[in-house]
Amino acid sequence: MSIQSFRSTGMISIEELRKLKLIPPEERLKKGPVVIVECPEKIPCNICVDACPQNAITIKNINELPEIDWNKCTGCGTCVAYCPGLAIFVVDISKPNKAYVTVPHEFLPVPKLGDEVTVLSRDGTKLGKGKVVKIFERNRTWVITVEVPREFAMEVRAIWVEK
Ligand code: SF4
Numbered sequence: 001m002s003i004q005s006f007r008s009t010g011m012i013s014i015e016e017l018r019k020l021k022l023i024p025p026e027e028r029l030k031k032g033p034v035v036i037v038e039c040p041e042k043i044p045c046n047i048c049v050d051a052c053p054q055n056a057i058t059i060k061n062i063n064e065l066p067e068i069d070w071n072k073c074t075g076c077g078t079c080v081a082y083c084p085g086l087a088i089f090v091v092d093i094s095k096p097n098k099a100y101v102t103v104p105h106e107f108l109p110v111p112k113l114g115d116e117v118t119v120l121s122r123d124g125t126k127l128g129k130g131k132v133v134k135i136f137e138r139n140r141t142w143v144i145t146v147e148v149p150r151e152f153a154m155e156v157r158a159i160w161v162e163k
């Protein structure tokens with residue numbers, strides 16, 4: 001698969017993110033929540049750099065891709081709320097069998113803690129159900145953490161609250 005294929009499909013793959021050094025090493029993933037910045041285009045933006053209280057994200061030149069210091073990232077999710085492209089997520093695979101995925105949510109309704117919501121892949125495919133375990137609001141964006149089966153850790157990238 002070409003590194004550029006996301007331009008024709010409109011959807012980045014894990015392989016492409018790995019090639020762009022945007023996926024943390026397995027050892028870091030296993031330690032606890034960590035940011036996944038799915039920002040593959042060299043667009044003039046660096047909002048995530050200032051949003052991070054740990055200085056874990058750097059962009060050397062505003063037209064370059066973000067670089068992440070995985071060891072500085074605490075997985076707090078603040079940057080998730082500030083990315084205008086809704087391109088930042090937090091993944092936690094430190095617990096057995098389960099994964100915790102944190103996504104931005106700018107639709108109504110907003111789920112409540114403990115709710116079961118539909119979890120969606122990058123292309124909007126329904127993957128199943130997830131349980132809401134954490135919610136906070138920042139920058140007029142809801143940041144929602146859902147518990148999902150471990151195999152969905154790198155697949156779930158949005159939620160849908162069915163009425
Ligand atoms: S999750 Fe928190 S610590 Fe990690 S990069 Fe984002 S803002 Fe920084």
Ligand code: SF4
Pocket residue numbers: 037038039045046047048049066082083084085086087088
């Ligand atoms: S804020 Fe979002 S779109 Fe802007 S550079 Fe960071 S990850 Fe990319």
